[in-house]
Every structure is written in C-alpha cells, then in structure tokens.
Amino acid sequence: MTDPDNKNPLDRLTDAYEDILEHVHDAIESAKENTIPGLKDYFDDAKEKVVELGELSREEADKVAGYVERDVKDAAHYLIETGEQLSEWWQFDVQQVEDRMIEMFSRVADQTKLELNKIAERAKEASRYHTGEVTGPGTLICSTCGKEMHFKKTGHIPPCSGCHGTEFRRAGENKD
Structure with missing residues (x-):
C-alpha cells in the first residue's frame, strides 16, 4: 500500500477493504482443512494487521472490516438461498472483476456459507x-x-x- 498520509481517505478505505478481504482469504487458505475457526477470528486478525501496518486507524479498520463482513455474509446468504453463482449476486459478468478478487471473495463467501449452515444446523437441533x-x-x-x-x-x-x-x-x- 502507498503512503496512507498522501492518499484520498476514500481510496484508503477502498484499498483497505481489499486488504482485509485478502487477509481473511489467506487465513482461510492457510487453516487446516478440517479446522474451521470462526470467520470472526479471521476478521479480527485482518483488522489487527492493517492497524499494525499503519494502513488504518482502529476505528477505520473496524468500519472497513464491517463492510467486508456485511458483503460476504450477504453473498453467502444469497448462495445458500438461491443456489446461484456469485456472478448472479454481483449481477454482472465476472470477467469484469479481477481474477484475484473473484477468488478471494468466493473463498471467503464459501467459508461464510459453511458457517451459516453450521449455525442453521445448531438452531435446527436446538428446536427439536x-x-x-x-x-x-x-x-x-x-x-x-x-x-x-x-x-x-x-x-x-x-x-x-x-x-x-x-x-x-x-x-x-x-x-x-
């Protein structure tokens, strides 16, 4: 990331959105196959990284991580409810999105979908x-x-x- 002091504040937040998404994606990729710690932990770690690197203040990191988490959960809910592809959620051709962004967002949305399914299963079990x-x-x-x-x-x-x-x-x- 470039010098945060010389960047437009909105550009800094936009870049940080992608940074946080990438940190969460990388954490999911490096996690053991059978281990699924909560995405909350991944988001908390990603926020810490961007704060430690001086890319964002703690308040900005909380805000941007909230945006990423909102979008990923929204996409995961869409995938669960419709069974459609992520491109349908975006409502445009995925060729317009950078390959790395597609891969990161898809992986995090899939992980979120798994967690939401686990929560739904626990809720279902609790309702028996x-x-x-x-x-x-x-x-x-x-x-x-x-x-x-x-x-x-x-x-x-x-x-x-x-x-x-x-x-x-x-x-x-x-x-x-």
Whole structure:
C-alpha cells in the first residue's frame, strides 16, 4: 500500500477493504482443512494487521472490516438461498472483476456459507423436542412416524404413542 498520509481517505478505505478481504482469504487458505475457526477470528486478525501496518486507524479498520463482513455474509446468504453463482449476486459478468478478487471473495463467501449452515444446523437441533422435556401449548410431530401430539397446556413430552419415538418437531416447521 502507498503512503496512507498522501492518499484520498476514500481510496484508503477502498484499498483497505481489499486488504482485509485478502487477509481473511489467506487465513482461510492457510487453516487446516478440517479446522474451521470462526470467520470472526479471521476478521479480527485482518483488522489487527492493517492497524499494525499503519494502513488504518482502529476505528477505520473496524468500519472497513464491517463492510467486508456485511458483503460476504450477504453473498453467502444469497448462495445458500438461491443456489446461484456469485456472478448472479454481483449481477454482472465476472470477467469484469479481477481474477484475484473473484477468488478471494468466493473463498471467503464459501467459508461464510459453511458457517451459516453450521449455525442453521445448531438452531435446527436446538428446536427439536425430546421425551422428558417440558413444552408449552401446541402441536408436536414425531420425527420418526409423523404422529401428532397435542398439548393444550404446558406439560412433559412423553414418548410417541404411535412408535415410541423420542424426538419431535413443532407443527409448522419444515421436516429435517
């Protein structure tokens, strides 16, 4: 990066956006294949690097990292929800974007997509109901046989009367 004191402040922030994205990308690339520390850690490390190098103040680094994280999460959500390619999210031909930028952004968006899927899976697991737990009024559906169990008031969840299953989901939720 050139001398930060002689640069237009907006250009410095734009350059820093790419620097932070590159730092996060490089951290993902150097991580062990089976290890997925949180992207939050990667963003924190990237912010520290640009501050240590004197490229940005701490406040600027927080702001720019927030921009990168916002864009990457938005792209990851788009990829999860639509199954489309990143070029569809950008809504223009990827040939217009530098190859290195495409590779970095894609890798970080893919990592974010993995983390979002893990969060969704944990949320899904947390929303399962099990025999012996307490539930409020409503209908639970057996995960094994689909039999409905109606609770008019708060009560303990018994095994399914149809198959003796012990895992249920709330009626209206999508099946696993």
